[in-house]
Amino acid sequence: AFHNVSTGSLVVKEALNFWGGARVQPKDTKNAEPVYEPATGRVLCDMIPCGEVEVDEAIKSAHSAYLKWSKLSGLERARIMLEAARIIRERRDGIARLEVINNGKSITEAEVDIDVAWQCIEYYAGIAPTLAGQHIQLPGGSFAYTRREPLGVCVGIGAWNYPFQIAAWKSAPAFACGNAMVFKPSPMTPLTAVILAEIYKEAGVPDGLFNVVQGGAETGTLLCHHPMVAKVSFTGSVPTGKKVMEMSAKSVKQVTLELGGKSPLIIFKDCELENAVKGALMANFLTQGEVCCNGTRVFVQREIMKPFVEEVVKRTKAIVIGDPLLEGTRMGALISKPHMEKVLGFISQAQQQGAKVLCGGEPYVPSDPKLKGGYYVSPCVLDNCRDDMTCVKEEIFGPVMSILPFDTEEEVLQRANNTTFGLASGVFTRDIARAHRVAENLQAGTCFINNYNVSPVEVPFGGYKMSGFGRENGVVTIEYYSQLKTVVVEMGDVESLF
Numbered sequence: 259a260f261h262n263v264s265t266g267s268l269v270v271k272e273a274l275n276f277w278g279g280a281r282v283q284p285k286d287t288k289n290a291e292p293v294y295e296p297a298t299g300r301v302l303c304d305m306i307p308c309g310e311v312e313v314d315e316a317i318k319s320a321h322s323a324y325l326k327w328s329k330l331s332g333l334e335r336a337r338i339m340l341e342a343a344r345i346i347r348e349r350r351d352g353i354a355r356l357e358v359i360n361n362g363k364s365i366t367e368a369e370v371d372i373d374v375a376w377q378c379i380e381y382y383a384g385i386a387p388t389l390a391g392q393h394i395q396l397p398g399g400s401f402a403y404t405r406r407e408p409l410g411v412c413v414g415i416g417a418w419n420y421p422f423q424i425a426a427w428k429s430a431p432a433f434a435c436g437n438a439m440v441f442k443p444s445p446m447t448p449l450t451a452v453i454l455a456e457i458y459k460e461a462g463v464p465d466g467l468f469n470v471v472q473g474g475a476e477t478g479t480l481l482c483h484h485p486m487v488a489k490v491s492f493t494g495s496v497p498t499g500k501k502v503m504e505m506s507a508k509s510v511k512q513v514t515l516e517l518g519g520k521s522p523l524i525i526f527k528d529c530e531l532e533n534a535v536k537g538a539l540m541a542n543f544l545t546q547g548e549v550c551c552n553g554t555r556v557f558v559q560r561e562i563m564k565p566f567v568e569e570v571v572k573r574t575k576a577i578v579i580g581d582p583l584l585e586g587t588r589m590g591a592l593i594s595k596p597h598m599e600k601v602l603g604f605i606s607q608a609q610q611q612g613a614k615v616l617c618g619g620e621p622y623v624p625s626d627p628k629l630k631g632g633y634y635v636s637p638c639v640l641d642n643c644r645d646d647m648t649c650v651k652e653e654i655f656g657p658v659m660s661i662l663p664f665d666t667e668e669e670v671l672q673r674a675n676n677t678t679f680g681l682a683s684g685v686f687t688r689d690i691a692r693a694h695r696v697a698e699n700l701q702a703g704t705c706f707i708n709n710y711n712v713s714p715v716e717v718p719f720g721g722y723k724m725s726g727f728g729r730e731n732g733v734v735t736i737e738y739y740s741q742l743k744t745v746v747v748e749m750g751d752v753e754s755l756f
């Protein structure tokens with residue numbers, strides 16, 4: 259439906275909530291907030307937050323679907339999930355365009371995001387029929403078996419950087435295990451989750467299996483406190499993640515937290531320089547740098563500092579910024595004006611603390627008049643960085659790479675691990691023993707060797723330390739959306755002590 263839509267033209271009026279198998283508009287519209295198109299700064303739609311009544315309706319709708327869905331066999335669930343994946347694949351271009359309009363990232367990236375979303379649903383469809391328990395023999399012919407059972411109604415709370423993909427990463431493993439979901443997108447990106455809801459419905463899930471409630475912190479709080487919710491899977495910042503965990507603790511809900519990062523990328527002098535440079539760009543500039551697992555602390559061995567920096571700056575300056583819906587654009591707009599100001603603030607603070615801007619780091623105004631109100635920042639490379647600078651310690655979530663020199667492996671490992679975050683990490687070297695040694699010693703949920711930011715759906719993704727716990731993607735995520743029941747069967751007489 260959005261195949262031909264261009265930047266600066268879309269206005270969305272339809273209801274953006276979904277439960278009971280249909281779009282729903284909250285009754286009370288007085289707390290509506292404008293949603294902006296990052297590329298132009300124009301109002302795109304209103305986000306009307308759901309209150310207590312709406313949240314309760316959505317959760318009850320999810321519960322009734324759960325009762326049906328959980329009774330299907332894995333194979334029956336898989337068939338419906340595969341159909342949903344097929345529909346997404348078929349409508350990929352339109353969904354990607356809508357995502358671009360709402361998020362501001364380049365169309366080339368958004369297309370990949372939507373592909374990853376259907377791949378994730380396809381992957382968990384493949385796993386659904388394989389879910390099984392164990393049979394355990396006990397003395398005297400008695401035995402036990404385990405059943406892998408769903409949790410019930412799961413809540414997904416998403417960030418604004420990968421709106422559609424996050425909704426798929428959470429719902430696909432949840433559905434494979436037989437759960438239902440109520441998903442709350444970020445209030446800044448309300449548009450595409452409801453498209454996923456319509457696609458699931460069209461594919462044949464029971465009404466209420468995937469519900470969307472719009473809103474911010476208040477709506478999120480209602481979800482985390484609701485007694486019928488068994489689990490909360492959260493993607494967002496560390497401070498909000500802590501609150502989600504605290505609220506969920508009150509009724510002992512299971513929690514998965516995918517939080518922020520300040521990941522190290524270590525580049526040794528024996529690397530293949532061209533690949534290391536490309537890796538550093540992939541580690542920093544996808545989605546305008548608004549990626550949780552970005553390798554924003556780039557440690558470069560002193561001997562190759564000069565050629566590395568030269569090449570990184572050359573390529574960074576060549577990044578085409580502008581209308582995110584144009585094929586040739588490689589960097590679009592940041593999510594919002596306040597966020598853009600925050601990112602620019604980090605850059606000026608870095609300069610005050612002694613960092614040197616080698617390129618970028620300024621508001622960028624494209625020549626196309628319709629883009630003048632957009633939130634563009636030219637990609638920035640910072641040199642002369644030290645470990646104690648704010649730009650090196652805190653997550654900027656913008657297109658800002660900090661370069662740090664190092665001398666030895668031992669030293670760089672100690673510095674790389676000197677952070678409360680632990681989402682991802684990377685190493686470039688041709689020495690295979692060193693690569694695996696470094697991977698073993700980095701305290702992070704992922705280590706990329708000789709690449710960065712590749713996350714196929716088959717591979718678990720998640721954090722160490724304050725970057726969170728639980729995993730998304732891969733077989734292991736089944737553990738986070740199901741529970742084991744042990745059934746013990748006595749074949750003899752009861753040997754009673756009483």
Ligand SMILES: NC(=O)C1=CN([C@@H]2O[C@H](COP(=O)(O)OP(=O)(O)OC[C@H]3O[C@@H](n4cnc5c(N)ncnc54)[C@H](O)[C@@H]3O)[C@@H](O)[C@H]2O)C=CC1
Nearest residue numbers: 416417418443444474475478479494495498516517518550
């Ligand atoms: N590890 C990961 O997979 C990812 C982590 N992030 C992190 O997310 C942050 C950026 O995203 P934001 O949307 O600004 O994060 P945020 O933490 O402000 O919001 C995330 C979500 O939580 C909701 N929320 C806010 N307050 C809440 C409350 N009290 N109770 C329940 N829900 C609440 C928001 O409405 C939003 O849907 C970055 O810091 C980044 O590190 C972003 C993407 C992926």
Ligand SMILES: C[N+](C)(C)CCCC(=O)O
Nearest residue numbers: 419420549550551711713
């Ligand atoms: C897709 N990828 C790997 C670049 C980022 C996914 C994590 C996130 O939501 O930020």
